[in-house]
Amino acid sequence: MIFFFQMKMNIHHFLFFCFSSAALFDGSAGLDQSQPFIKMKGEDFRNPFAFQAPTGSRMYLCRNDCKKEDIVVETNGNRAMSGRYTIRYDRVENKVVVVILELTQSDAGWYTVGVNGSSLGPYRFEIKVKEICDRVIFGESRVHSATEGGNITITCHLFSQQLNRKFFCTEECNTFLIDTNDVEAMSDRYIIVYGSNMFKVTITQLTKSDSGWYQCGVGRLGVNECQKFEITVTGGVGLRPVVYSIVVIVLLVVCVLLLYKRKTRNVDYVNTRGTERNMEIPIYDDCSAVSTHEEPVYQELDPCSIDRSVYNSLEK
The missing domain is CATH 2.60.40.10 (Immunoglobulins)
Known part of the structure; x- marks a missing residue:
């Protein structure tokens, strides 16, 4: 009984080894995730997968059948990035972390992540991307x-x-x-x-x-x-139009003030001239009026007023 049990376990191990070897050979097969990862459009996908990988092993992430044209990122180091796709190996926890940034509807589908020479994997998983708004x-x-x-x-x-x-x-x-x-x-x-x-x-x-x-x-x-x-x-009232409006208003105010000042000076000049003329009039008013009639140089003498003594002296 124990013999048959051991044979059964060996057969299971053998089948698992064959399955894993085939998967590692062409990268097309793997351990399927039982449930798809459901993400929203615009979200990031981040998920670790358990691996035991020797140093320098090829690490890869691919889509669909994992043919050459399906590979989105691969590396022989600990980390690789291509566009929105990143894979990195955490040697402390023996996990490969897959990152896909800002998911879109075109990111929906099947993926495979694997490490050549690892005793685990590769893993096949599905991502479903739903719209932001249900x-x-x-x-x-x-x-x-x-x-x-x-x-x-x-x-x-x-x-x-x-x-x-x-x-x-x-x-x-x-x-x-x-x-x-x-x-x-x-x-x-x-x-x-x-x-x-x-x-x-x-x-x-x-x-x-x-x-x-x-x-x-x-x-x-x-x-x-x-x-x-x-x-x-x-469009609203921006800063420049406001500044222009203020400048125009200031210029108008300045023009009005200049015109007002000029008008005021003219009025003062007229009033000043009038005052000067008015001041001349009193000067001439103090003088006697000039007569156009010439008085005779010689005055007529009244014969009665002549001193006769004067004639008497003359006669002598």
Whole structure:
């Protein structure tokens, strides 16, 4: 009985060895993960796989059938990176860590990670990428208008609790502007503030390039609910136009003052001339009027007034 049991165990070991050898030879087979890894679009994939690899062994990550054209990254060292894909070997824990950054729908599918010469693996696993928003609603106002240079705050009418995931993203959430589980959070010009079972998102210092579609969302038990809306940013009064307006107003004020001053000087000049003429008149008024009639040089003598003694002396 013991003999048959030992034979059975040896057969299992032999089959496992053959299976592993074949997998290591062509890299197409491996130990399949029982459950797929389900990730959201935009999330990063990070997962360790147990290996016992000799130093200098080839480490690789490939897709589909693991043919030459399917290899996304490989190395004979401890770490390699190609685009969004990274593999690194942790010799302390004897694990190969696979990293895929910012998952997209095209990243969905089967992968194989392996190390040549390892007694474990290779491992085949599946990644499923689902959309960020499982359910999308529209707010009370689908279009929100704002002025360039100002701020805009929009209420996300999504029931949420303080510790729920809260995020704000552009269009189809290809780019996350802010993603948090906190009550308040800020990232660059974007702010999230929680209150009254919902939260508000704010964009500060708006520019015309901020115009477009956005989504705010709440994550609850692996299900994301989102609210979609549009923001239009119109031109406002910038700094330069204000400065130009002030300069124009100042110039107008200066011109008015100059014209007023000039007019005042003219009036003073006229009044001064008038005063001078008025001052000349009293000078001539003090003088006797010049007569045009010439009085005779010789006055007529009255015969009665002649002293006869004068004639008597003359006669003598």
